Amino acid sequence: MPEMHSTHGTIWAVFGHRLALEGPDGRILIDLGPDGATALAGQSVILKVGDAVAVTGETKPTEIRATAITGPDGIRHAIVRPGPAGKDAAPADPATALAALRQAGYQVDGAPARKPKHFEVRARKDGISYTAHVTFAGVIRKAVTVADSAARVG
Numbered sequence: 001m002p003e004m005h006s007t008h009g010t011i012w013a014v015f016g017h018r019l020a021l022e023g024p025d026g027r028i029l030i031d032l033g034p035d036g037a038t039a040l041a042g043q044s045v046i047l048k049v050g051d052a053v054a055v056t057g058e059t060k061p062t063e064i065r066a067t068a069i070t071g072p073d074g075i076r077h078a079i080v081r082p083g084p085a086g087k088d089a090a091p092a093d094p095a096t097a098l099a100a101l102r103q104a105g106y107q108v109d110g111a112p113a114r115k116p117k118h119f120e121v122r123a124r125k126d127g128i129s130y131t132a133h134v135t136f137a138g139v140i141r142k143a144v145t146v147a148d149s150a151a152r153v154g
Helices: 033-042 094-103 146-153
Strands: 004-015 018-023 026-031 052-059 064-070 076-078 118-125 128-135 140-145
Touching (some): 004 064, 018 052, 026 052, 033 140, 094 118, 094 128, 118 140, 128 146
Parallel strands (some): 026 064
Antiparallel strands (some): 004 018, 018 026, 052 064, 118 128, 128 140
């Protein structure tokens, strides 16, 4: 079982999908993983120097591999890492996807459509309609405006 660690602090540098954090434990490197960074960006969470964050993750010799991060928005975001091929990290429960969307401020407009590794859900936020892609673990990978997704199909 990996050793888990939680910490908090202020971001003092951003390197792609890694953050350098200054906190009570001193300076530490936080690895979000490429998929984690993409998922946060898909939720419009942009982490930058000066942001206060809290992180939980697996302790490695040179960093913490984040499994969750609470951003400056105060919302805790799960960081899902790809598992072995063909295995899902979480069961495919549409209630998890709907709860994640509602927590992120979306109003759900339709039933979740199950895909091999995620759900697609029609939802609205700030008066804009989206097709949101939500992993089985409840991470919003991306939200494409309905006009953009229609333009791609046509």
